[in-house]
Amino acid sequence: MIKVQILLSSYNGAKYIRRMIDSILNQHYKKISILVRDDGSSDETINILEDYASKHTFFSYFLGDNVGVINSFKSLISKRDLSCDLFMFCDQDDYWFDSKVSTFVNVYQNSNNFHVPFLCVGDLITTDNNLKVISNSFWKDRGFDVDTFKYQSLFFENYFPGCNMALNGCFLSSADEIPTCYDFLMHDFYFIHIAVSLNCLYFERSPQMYYIQHESNVIGAKKPFLSKTFLTYFSPKYYVNRYREWLEVYRYIFNRYPYNSRLKFLSLFGNNLLPLDYFKLANRSDAIKFYCFYSIGYLVNLFISKLRFTRY
Numbered sequence: 440m441i442k443v444q445i446l447l448s449s450y451n452g453a454k455y456i457r458r459m460i461d462s463i464l465n466q467h468y469k470k471i472s473i474l475v476r477d478d479g480s481s482d483e484t485i486n487i488l489e490d491y492a493s494k495h496t497f498f499s500y501f502l503g504d505n506v507g508v509i510n511s512f513k514s515l516i517s518k519r520d521l522s523c524d525l526f527m528f529c530d531q532d533d534y535w536f537d538s539k540v541s542t543f544v545n546v547y548q549n550s551n552n553f554h555v556p557f558l559c560v561g562d563l564i565t566t567d568n569n570l571k572v573i574s575n576s577f578w579k580d581r582g583f584d585v586d587t588f589k590y591q592s593l594f595f596e597n598y599f600p601g602c603n604m605a606l607n608g609c610f611l612s613s614a615d616e617i618p619t620c621y622d623f624l625m626h627d628f629y630f631i632h633i634a635v636s637l638n639c640l641y642f643e644r645s646p647q648m649y650y651i652q653h654e655s656n657v658i659g660a661k662k663p664f665l666s667k668t669f670l671t672y673f674s675p676k677y678y679v680n681r682y683r684e685w686l687e688v689y690r691y692i693f694n695r696y697p698y699n700s701r702l703k704f705l706s707l708f709g710n711n712l713l714p715l716d717y718f719k720l721a722n723r724s725d726a727i728k729f730y731c732f733y734s735i736g737y738l739v740n741l742f743i744s745k746l747r748f749t750r751y
Contacts, residue, residue: 594689
């Protein structure tokens with residue numbers, strides 16, 4: 440029987456975390472364990488975790504300093520139970536349907552890829568904190584169609600929150616060291632890049648959880664097109680920084696898998712302006728934003744480099 444471990448990072452989640460944990464305890468699939476890392480909570484979260492740990496032998500937690508969600512998940516991954524077959528990330532403020540774990544386990548079993556990397560993602564239903572439905576399809580809102588998407592688009596825009604991923608041990612063994620160049624993104628973006636590179640990405644069409652949106656979300660479903668203060672976008676330094684950050688990410692992936700024919704398009708980054716075809720890869724405003732910011736950053740960086748060269 441497939442052993443599943445659920446990895447949850449908590450931080451000041453006393454208002455929501457019982458609902459999330461209870462939805463895990465109500466899963467039809469019972470071959471599970473839960474590991475929580477608390478990221479320095481100052482509310483009642485730790486007392487709540489202690490309460491669950493005292494009642495359930497498969498529930499454990501450990502405490503850490505406040506290092507942020509990415510580094511907290513890095514720590515969780517490093518302390519995972521290596522005897523488990525499948526791992527699922529979990530946010531403290533969502534709600535899982537009682538069929539979620541069994542659904543992802545079925546996808547894993549049907550894949551027959553027990554000894555090679557496997558990563559499955561699914562659609563979500565977006566709700567407010569009272570579970571009132573905002574959208575029945577996160578994928579549709581993001582402009583993602585599982586039947587027509589181009590895999591290159593998955594390098595530019597993240598359609599798959601980590602809270603709705605299932606990864607096997609083989610995948611995490613090859614991808615558990617999340618490089619620092621992904622710190623400006625999220626760990627889920629890194630895992631998608633690796634899964635596309637390894638051609639091991641699977642999809643579950645039916646939503647299996649409520650993705651709850653509220654004022655305390657670290658990452659949410661709804662993002663403004665321009666997420667910084669208006670004056671930020673008049674700073675050449677901002678564009679150069681974004682350009683260099685993205686360039687480091689793409690060079691990391693391209694250099695890690697230099698013989699992967701699917702990744703040849705990444706070799707263009709840093710050497711030329713991006714063709715308009717890249718602009719058309721995704722359907723949302725994020726694609727426009729990425730293309731414009733990267734292109735402006737490339738030109739500003741090129742100007743700065745030539746200026747330095749002429750000085751010397």
